[in-house]
Amino acid sequence: xxxxxxxxxxxxxxxxxxxxxxxxxxxxxxxxxxxxxxxxxxxxxxxxxxxxxxxxxxxxxxxxxxxxxxxxxxxxxxxxxxxxxxxxxxxxxxxxxxxxxxxxxxxxxxxxxxxxxxxxxxxxxxxxxxxxxxxxxxxxxxxxxxxxxxxxxxxxxxxxxxxxxxxxxxxxxxxxxxxxxxxxxxxxxxxxx
Amino acid sequence: xxxxxxxxxxxxxxxxxxxxxxxxxxxxxxxxxxxxxxxxxxxxxxxxxxxxxxxxxxxxxxxxxxxxxxxxxxxxxxxxxxxxxxxxxxxxxxxxxxxxxxxxxxxxxxxxxxxxxxxxxxxxxxxxxxxxxxxxxxxxxxxxxxxxxxxxxxxxxxxxxxxxxxxxxxxxxxxxxxxxxxxxxxxxxxxxxxxxxxxxxxxxxxxxxxxxxxxxxxxxxxxxxxxxxxxxxxxxxxxxxxxxxxxxxxxxx
Numbered sequence: 001x002x003x004x005x006x007x008x009x010x011x012x013x014x015x016x017x018x019x020x021x022x023x024x025x026x027x028x029x030x031x032x033x034x035x036x037x038x039x040x041x042x043x044x045x046x047x048x049x050x051x052x053x054x055x056x057x058x059x060x061x062x063x064x065x066x067x068x069x070x071x072x073x074x075x076x077x078x079x080x081x082x083x084x085x086x087x088x089x090x091x092x093x094x095x096x097x098x099x100x101x102x103x104x105x106x107x108x109x110x111x112x113x114x115x116x117x118x119x120x121x122x123x124x125x126x127x128x129x130x131x132x133x134x135x136x137x138x139x140x141x142x143x144x145x146x147x148x149x150x151x152x153x154x155x156x157x158x159x160x161x162x163x164x165x166x167x168x169x170x171x172x173x174x175x176x177x178x179x180x181x182x183x184x185x186x187x188x189x190x191x192x193x
Numbered sequence: 194x195x196x197x198x199x200x201x202x203x204x205x206x207x208x209x210x211x212x213x214x215x216x217x218x219x220x221x222x223x224x225x226x227x228x229x230x231x232x233x234x235x236x237x238x239x240x241x242x243x244x245x246x247x248x249x250x251x252x253x254x255x256x257x258x259x260x261x262x263x264x265x266x267x268x269x270x271x272x273x274x275x276x277x278x279x280x281x282x283x284x285x286x287x288x289x290x291x292x293x294x295x296x297x298x299x300x301x302x303x304x305x306x307x308x309x310x311x312x313x314x315x316x317x318x319x320x321x322x323x324x325x326x327x328x329x330x331x332x333x334x335x336x337x338x339x340x341x342x343x344x345x346x347x348x349x350x351x352x353x354x355x356x357x358x359x360x361x362x363x364x365x366x367x368x369x370x371x372x373x374x375x376x377x378x379x380x381x382x383x384x385x386x387x388x389x390x391x392x393x394x395x396x397x398x399x400x401x402x403x404x405x406x407x408x409x410x411x412x413x414x415x416x417x418x419x420x421x422x423x424x425x426x427x428x429x430x431x432x433x434x435x436x437x438x439x440x441x442x443x444x445x446x
Binding site: 033034035036037038039040041042043044045046047048050051052054055056058059060062063064066067068069070071073074077 | 208215223224242247249251253260287312
């Protein structure tokens with residue numbers, strides 16, 4: 001620890017300040033308490049001004065505006081994205097509403113179509129049934145007529161047979177031919193009765 | 194202290210050594226170890242704040258996140274203390290805070306020089322702050338700035354005494370501001386050094402050598418404390434700067 005406080009090696013230092021520190025440093029070996037040793041005040045102040053000045057310049061001109069811009073950008077990006085998300089959600093909701101409306105329309109249309117088809121089918125069926133019924137009724141009437149005709153014919157035949165049979169029976173019983181007039185009268189009274 | 198006896202010399206760490214002697218017009222402007230660490234602080238803060246933010250990431254990288262955190266921390270301190278119009282001093286307060294913080298933190302690295310353990314540095318900062326307060330106070334408020342020393346609602350009889358106290362408290366501001374930081378750094382580093390020397394001395398003390406881990410544990414605990422102090426003192430310096438600047442902006446109590 002020979003001499004490292006540096007006051008001694010520059011005796012040509014002209015400032016009065018140096019003279020006092022030299023005397024002070026010379027009195028006690030090892031130098032003054034360094035923070036109170038004014039020998040290095042000037043160099044510290046000069047370099048402090050240089051470094052702090054540079055730091056202030058860098059911070060105020062470069063770093064802080066840049067960080068502010070980054071924070072701003074992020075804020076606007078977040079709010080922009082939120083806006084977009086909100087818009088997308090609204091769009092999706094609108095699309096859903098449109099979709100539901102289409103679906104409801106289609107359902108109503110399908111229902112109407114079904115009803116129409118149903119009615120048409122019912123009408124067709126009705127018409128068919130009516131023609132069929134008419135047809136059947138006509139056939140029935142024809143059959144009735146035929147039956148009546150056949151019956152009438154059969155009845156006419158029956159009268160003839162009855163007349164012949166009655167004449168034969170009467171002839172058999174009485175032994176003489178029957179009076180056709182009386183037989184006819186009797187028969188007609190029977191048929192009527 | 195290799196060749197000498199292992200005496201405790203906790204002051205040695207504050208010695209300033211010239212790296213590059215330089216005299217301009219008879220004024221000593223040598224590049225010293227203190228200057229070297231001022232340069233390191235400048236480079237470190239620049240690396241964090243300028244290089245760290247050069248990516249402009251929307252999703253920040255770690256370094257950029259740290260830079261943003263520092264920005265928002267100081268910005269909210271200034272905004273809360275001085276208000277929105279105080280933001281014009283934000284770059285100044287920010288530079289001050291970062292310089293002091295990095296000086297304190299880098300100083301904790303063993304072997305590193307603590308720039309803020311020099312009263313001339315802390316006093317220069319304090320004088321800068323008070324000078325700015327006075328200059329801006331008069332620029333902004335004119336003579337109304339002197340109302341700072343005349344609290345309202347004080348009886349006329351007491352006013353001279355109150356004014357005297359206010360003036361004294363204002364004058365003592367740069368002193369308390371600079372001494373607080375300087376003394377904290379100085380005391381912390383001396384304590385660390387003393388404890389470190391204890392370890393060495395106990396190791397060489399024969400029968401008591403087994404005690405040597407105790408001061409080592411003390412160093413660990415003290416380092417944690419000093420880390421807190423390093424941050425806290427930088428914060429205190431910044432917030433007091435804000436409080437004083439608030440006086441310059443709004444001198445009426």
